[in-house]
Amino acid sequence: MNRVLLTGNGAAAWGARLAQAEYIPAFPITPQTEIIETLAQWIDQDKMTARLVTLESEHSMITAAAAAAVTGVRVFSATSSQGLLYAMEMIYTVSGWRAPFVLVNVSRGLASPITLEPDHNDVLAARDSGCLQIHCSTCQEVLDNTLIAYRLAEDPRVRLPVIVNLDGFYLSFTREPVLLPEIESVKNFIGEYNPENMRFRAHEPMSHAVAVLGGAPYSYFRYQTHLAVENGLAVYDELAKEFEQQFGREYGVIENYFADDADYVFVMMDSFATKAKDAVDKLRATGWAIGLLRPRLIRPFPAERFRTLLSGKKAVAVIDQNISMGMGGVLHSELCTALYGQPQTPEIVASFIGGLGGRDITVEEFFEIAKSIRHADEINQTPSPRLLYTETELREIRKLQSLANVKLHGFGETS
Amino acid sequence: MNDKPVTLYRHMKDLPSTHLLGSGTAMCSGCGGLEALHEIYDIIGEKSLYVNAAGCMTLLSVYPFTPFRGSWLYTAMASAAAGAQGVRDALDILLEKKQMKADEDMQVVVLSGDGSAYGMGLSATSSAMERNLDFIYICYDNEGYGNTGQQYSGATPHAARTSTSKGSSGFRGFKKDLFSIWAAHKPTYVATVIGSEPVDLARKIEKAMQLKGPRLILALSPCPTGWDYDPQDSVEIGKLAVKTGIWPLKEYVDGKVRHTKLPKQRLSVDEYLKRQGRFNHLYQPDRNDKLINEIQIDVDDYWSEVVE
Amino acid sequence: MYRIRFHGRGGQGMKTASRILGTAFFLEGYEVQDAPRYGAERRGAPIFAYVRAAKQTIHERGVIQQPDLVIIADESLASVSSAGTLIGIDKHCVLLIVSNESPESWKHRLNLDCTVLTLAYEQLDIHQISYAGIVCTGAAARLTGIISNETLQRAIKQELAAFDESVVANNLHQALDAYKKMAEHEACVQKSQEISADNYQAPEWITLPFDDANISAPAIHASANSVQIKTGLWRSFRPVIDYQHCKHCWWICSTYCPDGAINVDDSGQPQIDYDHCKGCMVCVAQCPSHAISIIPEQQAEVAAPEVTAIPGDKR
Incomplete structure (x- = not known):
């Protein structure tokens, strides 16, 4: 070879x-x-x-x-x-x-x-x-x-x-x-x-x-x-x-990166998931029990495997690089469907949507996602779905809008 | 017209008296398209694979029954010609690799209505011609989206009433010239046919079968349901379409267009129009001379340029 | 992990530069990731490419935000903020600019506290700009301290296998020359401190507010505001009209200029709008009296630092 x-x-x-x-x-x-x-x-x-x-x-x-x-x-x-x-x-x-x-x-x-x-x-x-x-x-x-x-x-x-x-x-x-x-x-x-x-x-x-x-x-x-x-x-x-x-190369239906002994798990698909691996490495270096599950097969959806792999976990963060308008992340919905009502299922399955159109997801954002699901577990309350977007990014889009002669009157912050 | 080709089909009695295409299909009674198809199928034979576009003839094969003695693949409205490409290429690959015996090969045929042939499927068809795809394209042209209740299509003639042109003038547009659109691509063969002229049809299919490359058989298909006439009149209306000069029977080969049947004394278009409910508004309550004249002048203009 | 970013213009061979460096690292036993970054490819427009190299599997992806080494192949891009050349440059980073000016003057001009190096060059002919990238590769290879002379040569031969011998030889010559020139700075590039999950700057996430469709639809309510984009930055050579020889035909250069960047002023003089001229030289080729010549951008900047009258902007 x-x-x-x-x-x-x-x-x-x-x-x-x-x-x-x-x-x-x-x-x-x-x-x-x-x-x-x-x-x-x-x-x-x-x-x-x-x-x-x-x-x-x-x-x-x-x-x-x-x-x-x-x-x-x-x-x-x-x-x-x-x-x-x-x-x-x-x-x-x-x-x-x-x-x-x-x-x-x-x-x-x-x-x-x-x-x-x-x-x-x-x-x-x-x-x-x-x-x-x-x-x-x-x-x-x-x-x-x-x-x-x-x-x-x-x-x-x-x-x-x-x-x-x-x-x-x-x-x-x-x-x-x-x-x-x-x-x-x-x-x-x-x-x-x-x-x-x-x-x-x-x-x-x-x-x-x-x-x-x-x-x-x-x-x-x-x-x-x-x-x-x-x-x-x-x-x-x-x-x-x-x-x-x-x-000699192993391919599971779901790639399991340190999820076995983890309390917290990232779930995401495709190439950005290797960024999550990087975050898992860095979080583990500071004592976090965290891992990543990445479905290789989306159809058929490995529902039963997810149930087994996520059984007993404290909290899960699903990071979707897609958006079903009016509903949210597709993988999040699918995973919740797979997990709902099952014994030992994690109580917190939080949704994060980012990486649309190639928007980068930084390692700091993964850290922050980890923190927010740990917090959610502590207060036992699932957070609202979060669109990964920063103040700087909004400021940038406002600049672009002003160049495009978009009349910005009527939106909260500047009126 | 000196070099008349040798043909098996000189008279009606030369045509097959038993037919290959199975009966029992869901086509309307009196369907002019089915009439043309079974005549065509007799000549092409069962070593054939029909790639079907969405249209009336989607329902030829309804599980578990098929009228085809050979094979059939149903695709979609836009891409039957691309389906023919895939099948033809795959057969060629199998032949080249000797993974299939030569006698397992088939004539690949697209079967499509006018909705697909004149509209949605035209892009795929044009591209198949660019690639010089070896196939026969049969269009059964009943001049409207028949399978959905005869809305007007790119093939609807001037003044015809359709379910989307019910006003007093009928359809305001004009029938698209698919024959010329094909001929402009310089394919191997283009022909108009009609089931009511079976000898002319048989000769054309016979000729098409001797050629390779893109070949169109454009069959005007009188449609009792969409054109609103008694099913028993289907053949008669087809004959009138030829006799009035409304449907010229012709072929394009080697860059030349030749008319295969010249109406010696063309009948007035009235003879054709008044037999069909879709043109009723031209005669009732009053005769609409203006529109009828427009149609007649159109036909006259066409034939005035035909020199044979 | 090493994180290296190359900046240059479309046509200067930045993708090839990153690939050769990537291959060289790979041949030295490193795991590698290299990629070009361009929108719709345009000759002359700023582009960049990057290389990651590490002894272990690389999980990081996408554009390098915290580079260890940044190489600017075209000095005219150094201070252009839209080219993004300086993004993420901190104290530990090394910046190499292909330039005949001193590192100190660049350090001062760009207000940087990192190591700045320059690599002097001979003025390249307009047909030679595709060699800009290879020079950068040679220099980068030496600055990392990882890549041997032999490996660099192997990488170049491997990546340029499709080209004929003279092209390969010329590239080898250019690369090895730069490699030699950087000898005193060998291995000056240091791997950066990895970000720790204990100590990091949290993203300032916001809840995106709803905006009415008249704000949030991707529509531009303006006409011809693209003139705000200074495509003059794409140029490394410029056409210059010699008014002594210009016959004031009025329209030939102006009509053929694809970008509408030549306008005739009231006195009948064609004026090139250097803010927007991309340097295609159609005007040079078409001028019937051969009154337009080509000069390198650097020379022009010395001769005529600022062009004030821009007819195109007034419309």
Whole structure:
């Protein structure tokens, strides 16, 4: 194995190459574009055997991806943000086709206002689609989980698209050391794609993705997709174990960073979670019993695992890099749903929303979050959800507003 | 027109008398689109994969029944052509890698209504032509969003009443020229057909099957439900569309447009319009000469430029 | 952990500079994180890139807020606050500016109490600005005291593998020259004190107040207020009109200037608005009487320190 510096985008491209994806429908969008450019270059240089086709939209791209997957070839595609949303009709549709392929999403905040930097509202919009979601926090994870994703997608117990998520900028353009597995060992791990009878052949006619009449058959097909997504949890476990045996790197459904003996736990996803690790290290150095839990799988949601891992904890801080307008953090809601009414469940599950559009979350903010949940535990009162925003940031936006000729009369502080 | 191609289809009796497309579908009785489709299906054959866009024909296959002897994939309204791209590419990859026998290959066909073909699906279709995708695109054109109750679409003709153009003048716009939009892309083949002219239709499908690349079969599809006439008149109305010159039968190949059936003595558009409820307001309570004239002049202008 | 930030302009090779340094650290057995930071990439606009290097796994992410070493490849950016060159520079930090002026004068001018170093350079031709980055890499490698001459060479060859030999040779030459020049400052960069959970400055969190949509929608109620942005900062060379040779054709340079930064004054003289001229030199290429020449920005600043009349701003 060769250890090299790779960006998150480079790692995703290597994942597709090592998995020997045969077909790559593509459409450019920042910050994903480098992935398809890299693949196109490899194909041009005969370093990779695959067909890359640029469609005219992500909607068409996902249609072509799934159509090829159900015809019986291994498919890779990638998108981000507005692109994922433009494709959303098909994202929901093709899970029902039970089309196994891997889609890398490079997270980027959604318009409006339009931005380039990351948060997770894009990928979470696909939350209920029937696609599985693996969220990565390092470039190594992006590569390894792209490989695992093919096994997961193609497993007969699952047979669904898998989205591998990485943060724009923080991973997409950031180089880190990545161990590149040998292609032979990857072949050994992934194997050939076997579509069984789910494919198109002239002598095996199939009418696929047909309509149904009535709620009962509809419910059957939808529940079946749900059950297949749920199967993903146990299948991921198996695959992660197999992966570890072969490659030596361990991937749990939930990454557990010093949470076992902790009283207090941060819960968050994707690359900003490594910042939480840094905070955990520093807090532990000063005597805190604190840890981090980071779900790799968001769909299926590892509810039972969270119940076990959080049982008996004093307080939990969920830090969401997303916002469901009018409700709050998505991960917070999901975790509360998983925990509610369970014995030994932590009484304090506090919500923090930050990192929208790539806003940094400083280590000092993690310290402050830790303090506030400890305090909440002491007074036994869950704090209101907090948007991570500082006075300085508000002052800055006021300056921008005055440059934009926005009449600021009527808001509290200055009138 | 000296180099007449060899064809199996010179007369009605040359056409198949038993049909490949299964009966039992949910299409309306008298559906002109289904009539065209089954005629087309007979010629293309069962070694085919139809990629369907959302429209009336979404309901051809309703679980657990399908009329197709070959294969079918339902996509969505905007991206059937992209679905055809994915299937065609995957088949090519499998053939190249010898993971599939050559005789397992299929003709990839898009099946779409006018709502998708003239509107939402046009971007994906245009792009498929850019990429010279090897596929046949069948549009059953019933001149409105039929499956949702015949609202006007980009294919609705001037003055037609639809459920979103119920005023005394009907639809104010004009039918989009999809034939020319396709031809402007310089694809392999573009043809208009109609189920009521089955020999002309069969020859065109026969020709299309001998070619590779993007091929459009644009089938005007008389629609008893949306056009408001008795289902038994479907064929008659189709014939009148040709005889009045409203639906020119033509093909584009090698950069040239050729008319395949010249109406010798064109009938007045009245003969076509007055048979359909969607044009009733042109005749009742009073005859709307202005609008009828507009339609007639439009047709006359078209044919005045046709030199064969 | 080492935290190093490079500042320069789009086109000066800042991304490559950070990558070469990252690779050099990596070859020396360090864990590394390197990344460029740009919005929509624009040639000439200020950009930066950063490198983290440590013996253990790096958990910290994103823009470096507390750097140990800051390198400014283009001295004209040093005092531009919007370029963010000085963010987080404290006493322990080392600041290296590629400049022919003395460290003392920069220290004074920027009002800093950290170590300031300068690296003298020969005036680069307009076609050579892409070498600015490599010079910085060579210097940074020496200042860390971690990276050997051989490792630096290996890193350069590895990162520039796609280029032909002469380009690689030129880069090696530039980098090693800077590496040599920094010998006396070898290993002057010190790792900063890590922030402690016991003793830190708490963020001043606020509860975000509700604002009416007419305030809180992303709308600008102004016309052409973009002239407040001084894109003249993107320039490292400037066009200068020689009025002796200008034929007062009135419109050619003015019409073709993509930024509308040349306006003709009442007396019929074209005036270049240096606050906004990005230095593309379209005017130089199009002037029929060849009356516009190119000079390096530093020379121009000495010759004409301030341009007061800016026709573009008056509209």
